[in-house]
Amino acid sequence: MTISLTVNDEDVSVTAPPDTPLLWVLRDELKLTGTKYGCGIAQCGACTVRLDGSAVRSCQVAIGDAEGASVVTIEAANDAEAQAVKQAWRELDVVQCGFCQSGQIMQAADLLAQHPRPSDDVIDTVMGGNACRCATYARIRAAIHRAADILEG
């Protein structure tokens, strides 16, 4: 089956079984390896991308359901929120191993798009699905507040 969609502002056609998770299409077909596999069952958030603007777990999106969709991955996440998040991540040196951070950044950018001034409770709720085995959570939370400051200018 051939599916057409937009990935990082480029039109792509993918030939794959329709139940193939978007995650593996991104990684193995399109070689966009910034999006990570961590659990395959939507328990860790490492595979988070923006699909038509919303943060989704790409391991749970069947490519057959992504016909015509617009997908943005970490490699091209450059909207205002993503830029602010990446800047804050640098300023606070959030990363350790870094493997979950693509997903954390994509989720955080989506969070700020919806909640420009998130409380700790909102951060806990929205970011609670993104696991970090290095436990960089204190810096993630601080960096999201910093990104909100950056966006406010």
Add this chain to the structure above:
Amino acid sequence: MPTSLSRRSFLKSATATGAVFAIGIDPTGALAKAANAGGNITPFVKLDQDGTVTVIIKHFEGGQGTATGLSALIAEELNMSLQDITFETAPADNARYANLFFGSQGTGGSSSIANSFMQYRTAAAATREMLIASAAGAWGVDPTELTLRDRVISGAGRSEGIGAFVEAAAGREVPSDPRLKDPSEWTVIGVDQKARLDTPAKINGSAQYSMDIQLDNQMVVAIKRTPRLGGVVTSFDDTAARDIPGFIMAIQMPNNKGVMAYAETTWAAFQARDALEVTWGFSNAETRSSDELKADLFDMIRAEPEFQASEVDLATATTALDGAARIIEQEFYFPPLAHAPMEPLGATVEPTADGGVVLHDGAQSPAAGLAVMSQILELPEDKVQVNTLYAGGFFGRRSTPDADYLVELALAFVVTDRTRPVKLQWSREDDVTGGYYRPAYAHRIRAGLDAAGNIIGWDHRIAGQPIFKGTILEGFMVQNGVDNSSIEGARHNPYIFPAHHVGLTDQKGPTTPNWWRSVGHSHTAHAMECMMDLCARAADIDPVEFRLRHLSGDGADQSRMAGVIRLAAEKAGWGEALPEGHFHGFAAHKSFNTYVAEVCEVSADSAGTIKIEKVTAAVDCGIAVTPDVIRAQIEGGIGYGIGHAMRAELTLTEGTVDQSNFHDFETLRVYDLSNIETHIVPSTELPTGVGEPGTPPAAPALANAIVAAGQPLATELPMTHNGIAFL
């Protein structure tokens, strides 16, 4: 720009065409140099004619900040900014890039900075002196008139970039004893800055992990493994797998431990693996369940120990306890735990045109990769290259005494015609159910107090599965039958107790035990520090004061431990009033020659449900080379300790692991812990490790805070098994 791929590519092309000067050590350990990065030396730093300074990182970067730390040592002696450094991982070369503590190339034991501190600085200091001498020669001036700063040599009215002197420096004698900068002159080491060199690549998706290797024509292999630990393949049927698009073939592993499904993509390999019908032989498989294994451990700690693990024998401790005014007794249990690094295990073998291979791996032990590929593929070691990539966490898991996943990868490749690259990819389920764990342990401590509340006798018995015994590393860690990894932190603890006995009994466990962040300290600290609080309460003495009383004397071990205890207590406001419903708990522990004390603040609601509000830590790791990386490691170590203690365990039912992924092997989340403050003790001592020492005190500090909140002491982990509920 550090770590920029284009920069690194440029460097490699420059290496091929322009002069390069590399300095490091020769096989005798003496400082040595090489032009154009050749020769029989171990380079730690390379200089290009364009002025690029490249640090060769002999320890892999798995999140612990080694790339930044080792680069800081070089930047310091070259008087340059850390941000201007480029780094590359070292090739696999056991002789050249040995961890000085291990004798072979590898990362672990929180040793990267400690074993490299003199080595890397000395190499850079020699580089500095050779560059300055070259400029002095070229300009006809005395070298003492010249200085090197920010990659420019200045003095005697002149100034020029170091690139101009690379060729001349490469022709000079290497100083045998270069002058290291005095600590008072340091401008990089100890500077508190956020300058991780791996951050840029890790926030734009370009950082390459093992999983990210995508080679032309590669096959991906997933392995169908025995559902019961120790089972072997009897036969298999791949009929259903053949219907999976992209499926290539299925082959029984030569060691019969599983069936390998080969496919064009990872998803196809996973699907094909799941579609395989395998008949297993369980005649030598594990049959026991967790309850049985746990009961066995408790029987062991209630009996006379198999091994005496302390200088003091059991009779002496028993006599002391007989004379005690009161005896405090407590048993503890610690379940098996998986490391579960964020990146599930995997690596790739790529055949080369000359009949050799390249191993692409986040290599905790490049030495192991080299040996495994060489032996199983029957290749001389010079035909095996290791491309060390970033590791998505490890916590000890990317190295095992039997090099498990590397052996699997080599077997997966050796049964093919060796024309296509083979990538092994584990699923999370492979990782959680795989049987390589921090094994279960039980502890029993009997402590005797005199009338004044001082500990006068201590009988500590531990039972569990030894990690090193029976492995190729036995000689390093096992003495008189005692596997040090089972008792470290219980014996040779800075506390001074008269009649301090430690006894050990080995369990023949069901799993393959493996070092897990902080190894033995991951359980001994919990037992020791919960016990210290129990004793303090029994003696009606403040827990901090009680600990300090048992650290009297002039020994450095005691004074450094007391130092972190006082600093953590002061910074957390120990003993001062807390908000209504908030409570403090304390713990301290020395591991890997680093001292850490932690104060955990919790709140409890009316139902007693616990929320962790904050952890305040103090660390003494000697000279703090990169303070913010140290803080990050302590933060992460605390999260790792607390995260598992709260909710994580692995259990067995008749030899089958009951958990499989993050839904039932629960991990710490952002709402569990997001407020950590770390204070570093100023020190002139040589640097010690920070990757692991944050972990041991974290769970007992939380446990002691929960007791302060009126809830039960967590004597059996995870804490949720003690009637403790978390928000």
